């Protein structure tokens with residue numbers, strides 16, 4: 001079923017598990033991610049930056065997610081990732097995205113609350129879920145860069161106030177992970193995550209999943225992470241495979257011969273992540 005973030009996270013919460021949220025950068029990657037979820041019998045969250053949504057077309061993304069959810073009987077959420085602009089968020093909601101993230105993490109707390117609340121008001125009336133971020137995750141996500149000096153952990157007291165005043169469905173927390181980290185792994189502050197879990201009563205989201213060590217996945221899920229974001233690992237896999245194929249093949253072959261191996265790589269990576277069996281249990 002094509003569904004909302006709120007719905008799938010409700011179930012994840014009951015089972016004390018997390019759902020994988022995977023960034024696609026084009027239309028081709030999208031079915032490859034959903035097929036991995038079908039093989040692993042789990043729900044899946046597809047997320048795109050505003051850049052990707054504008055490039056592919058919002059309605060095209062919605063149409064593919066809807067039709068694959070229906071065809072394969074898998075729960076699919078389509079989520080707009082890290083949107084800072086209210087009009088971009090409205091565009092996605094109006095086109096049929098079932099979830100959005102307002103990223104006001106670079107704003108002072110009060111402005112972040114106001115901006116987030118405005119998005120929640122618009123989204124809620126249309127049965128669309130909202131994720132927001134407090135504290136700052138470092139690194140680069142689709143061209144949006146946050147230097148390590150500006151990155152700061154989520155403050156538990158602020159988090160309680162933020163959730164209460166905004167009415168969001170999921171909170172992205174800054175606990176030491178960074179976007180785009182793939183050559184090394186992250187040192188997560190489990191202490192901070194525990195403090196947050198103790199006081200925040202909505203599902204927590206981890207960003208920068210590529211840099212999270214496999215052995216830390218279970219631990220963060222035990223400490224309340226219910227949405228697990230992975231982007232860069234897919235991009236790196238696609239780009240490496242793509243380079244290999246283009247180097248290997250004649251230039252007049254069907255470009256499918258260069259693209260299909262990349263799609264297989266994407267499916268493999270997503271399946272491996274989901275299969276770190278701390279992710280959502282098979283259920284359909």
Ligand code: 13P
Nearest residue numbers: 180207208210229231232
């Ligand atoms: P990575 O690209 O580092 O895996 O992070 C993905 C993410 O958090 C998307 O918001």
